Amino acid sequence: MKKSVLLALTAVAGAVVLSGCAGMDKSASEGANGDPFATASFQKILKNDFVSKGQASVDRLKQTKAQYECSKYDYLGQPLPAAVGKEIEATAQSKIVYPKDGQYLGDWKAGLKIAEDGKGLQWSDKPGTPNGGNCLACHKMIANDPSQGNIGPELYHYAKLRGNSEAILKYTWARIYNSEAFNACSYMPPFGEHKILTEQQMKDVMALLMDPNSPVNQ
Amino acid sequence: MRLRLKRIAALAGLSLPAMMLIGACATTAQAESVTQEGNAYLKLMNEMGGNPADFNIDDGKKLWSEKRGPKNASLEQCNLGLGPGVVKGAYAQLPRYFPDTGKVQDLESRLVTCMETLQGFSAKEADKDPFAKEGGNASPLENIAMYVAHESDGMKIAIPQHDALEKLSYDNGKKLFFYRAGPFSFSCAACHAESGKRIKISALPNLTNKEAAVSYATWPAYPNSQGVARTLEWRMLACERQQRWPAPKFTSSAVIDLITYMGVNSNGATLHTPSFKR
Numbered sequence: 042m043k044k045s046v047l048l049a050l051t052a053v054a055g056a057v058v059l060s061g062c063a064g065m066d067k068s069a070s071e072g073a074n075g076d077p078f079a080t081a082s083f084q085k086i087l088k089n090d091f092v093s094k095g096q097a098s099v100d101r102l103k104q105t106k107a108q109y110e111c112s113k114y115d116y117l118g119q120p121l122p123a124a125v126g127k128e129i130e131a132t133a134q135s136k137i138v139y140p141k142d143g144q145y146l147g148d149w150k151a152g153l154k155i156a157e158d159g160k161g162l163q164w165s166d167k168p169g170t171p172n173g174g175n176c177l178a179c180h181k182m183i184a185n186d187p188s189q190g191n192i193g194p195e196l197y198h199y200a201k202l203r204g205n206s207e208a209i210l211k212y213t214w215a216r217i218y219n220s221e222a223f224n225a226c227s228y229m230p231p232f233g234e235h236k237i238l239t240e241q242q243m244k245d246v247m248a249l250l251m252d253p254n255s256p257v258n259q
Numbered sequence: 260m261r262l263r264l265k266r267i268a269a270l271a272g273l274s275l276p277a278m279m280l281i282g283a284c285a286t287t288a289q290a291e292s293v294t295q296e297g298n299a300y301l302k303l304m305n306e307m308g309g310n311p312a313d314f315n316i317d318d319g320k321k322l323w324s325e326k327r328g329p330k331n332a333s334l335e336q337c338n339l340g341l342g343p344g345v346v347k348g349a350y351a352q353l354p355r356y357f358p359d360t361g362k363v364q365d366l367e368s369r370l371v372t373c374m375e376t377l378q379g380f381s382a383k384e385a386d387k388d389p390f391a392k393e394g395g396n397a398s399p400l401e402n403i404a405m406y407v408a409h410e411s412d413g414m415k416i417a418i419p420q421h422d423a424l425e426k427l428s429y430d431n432g433k434k435l436f437f438y439r440a441g442p443f444s445f446s447c448a449a450c451h452a453e454s455g456k457r458i459k460i461s462a463l464p465n466l467t468n469k470e471a472a473v474s475y476a477t478w479p480a481y482p483n484s485q486g487v488a489r490t491l492e493w494r495m496l497a498c499e500r501q502q503r504w505p506a507p508k509f510t511s512s513a514v515i516d517l518i519t520y521m522g523v524n525s526n527g528a529t530l531h532t533p534s535f536k537r
Contacts, residue, residue, distance in 0.1 A: 078438065083431050090513035094506040101441040101505055108439040115448055116437040162442050162503045178458045190458045192450065230443040237442055 077116055078109070095164035107133070111226035121226055129225035137218045138233065140240060145210045145247050152249030153256065155242050156182060162237065172237050174246055179229075182249070183256040193229060199250040201258045213250060217243050294462035295537040301483075304535040312405055312481040312488040312533035315397050319406025322399050328378030337373035339366075339407065350411035351530055354519045356422040363428040365518050366404050367492050368510035374400070389509050390493050394486035404490050408479045408532045415529055416476060418522045425519070428512070432520030435513060436466070445502040447517070461537065471521045472528030482536040491518050 072079025078087075093099050104112065107129045114121045158173025160166050176182060179192035182199075203209050215222050218233030232238040238246070249255050295301070304310075323346070324333050339349035340357070354365040360372055367389065374385040391397050397405070420426055439446040450458060451466040464473040479490040495514045499507050507513040 077434055082427060083434050086431060086435065086511075086513050086516065090508050090511035091505040092508060097441075097500070097503060097505045099505045101503065104438075104440050105444070108444050112437050112439045112446060115446070115452070116434055163500050164506060165500060188459045190456070192456050192458065192463075228445070228449045230445070235442040235444070
């Protein structure tokens with residue numbers, strides 16, 4: 042009974058939007074099932090206003106479940122419901138692929154190059170060339186370089202502070218692979234899950250964080 | 260020719276001493292601000308005036324009153340929202356709803372409408388190659404946009420939110436702002452929903468509240484890194500590229516609604532255009 046009333050209400054709201062007389066009360070900016078992005082006018086924007094360019098094709102606008110839930114509550118200005126967050130984290134956790142050979146650490150020098158490289162996956166980037174990780178754009182990782190961002194937490198002295206136990210190695214790998222496994226709505230790109238970096242590249246970034254000789258731990 | 264000489268003289272006269280000063284006071288500048296936006300060079304350039312985009316404004320002003328297009332007409336009767344021919348203050352109130360097109364339009368979108376209706380250009384001709392290559396020459400449309408925007412320099416941003424479609428534009432802009440997608444899972448909010456953040460040494464203004472004006476009120480601008488004058492339409496495109504999104508179409512609702520969202524959040528702030536940016 043309640044459900045049918047709700048359906049009727051959202052149908053009315055949808056009709057109001059379609060008729061072009063949208064009042065900006067909450068109901069009019071919501072589509073079906075409380076999905077704010079399901080309104081006809083917003084769907085029209087996603088469908089008509091973008092073009093594929095270079096490697097950035099329009100299918101990138103289709104959201105994953107995590108992207109949808111996090112966007113929705115960001116837009117509404119409400120905290121993500123705990124149950125939704127737990128589900129996103131558990132799903133991400135279950136999909137993490139650890140190195141097949143059990144080796145987590147590559148070459149920290151290669152890792153530093155990856156951490157400094159901001160290229161990759163933009164329409165202006167050449168497809169087929171390795172993507173960068175651009176870690177330094179958001180994290181302070183090394184000393185005496187003012188050109189490091191502060192969106193993410195500081196990682197300077199990462200292993201010096203935490204050690205290099207198996208647990209830390211595994212946790213760090215998972216963080217890089219898909220940060221959603223720990224914070225459902227993390228803004229860190231899911232480097233493994235979305236195939237931004239290769240397994241070898243992630244190993245090199247791991248070495249940058251863990252190697253005692255890496256500038257991160259100097 | 261005279262203009263070119265003026266430009267070289269202005270750039271050499273202003274930027275060389277400015278750069279020498281930066282070199283000499285690098286540590287002081289850093290102590291004052293860790294961001295490029297706060298650095299002494301940009302401050303000095305903005306304080307001294309003589310923006311390279313002044314030449315775009317000159318060109319745009321000429322184009323505004325020049326008889327062009329199949330109808331051999333000028334844009335002088337173009338209605339930018341405050342009545343036919345009123346340029347002063349028009350940009351401060353854009354984007355807004357226009358009854359004749361039935362759409363919410365930003366500066367460039369409205370200029371395209373006037374080029375079509377008054378001058379007889381086809382839409383394709385009107386917005387041909389709107390964005391210059393880095394270091395290239397701005398298109399006629401962008402030059403006109405620079406001129407019209409400058410006519411609101413020093414005025415307060417007052418973007419209307421009366422019409423239902425103006426409110427819808429804001430709301431859809433807000434949705435797009437928070438919409439996460441693509442391989443990086445980025446939305447605009449990934450970088451622009453908190454204060455005090457920066458990417459490398461680029462300050463990231465929080466665009467979800469009044470702080471939006473820190474960015475919004477300084478466009479159109481001459482970004483030094485681009486070597487050519489740029490408008491907000493270009494800035495939206497550049498952000499979507501870095502978000503790893505597909506490209507938003509020029510003068511599409513996607514772009515206009517994002518501009519409406521940022522612009523309405525900036526209402527009440529004073530416009531400074533053109534500014535000199537990193």
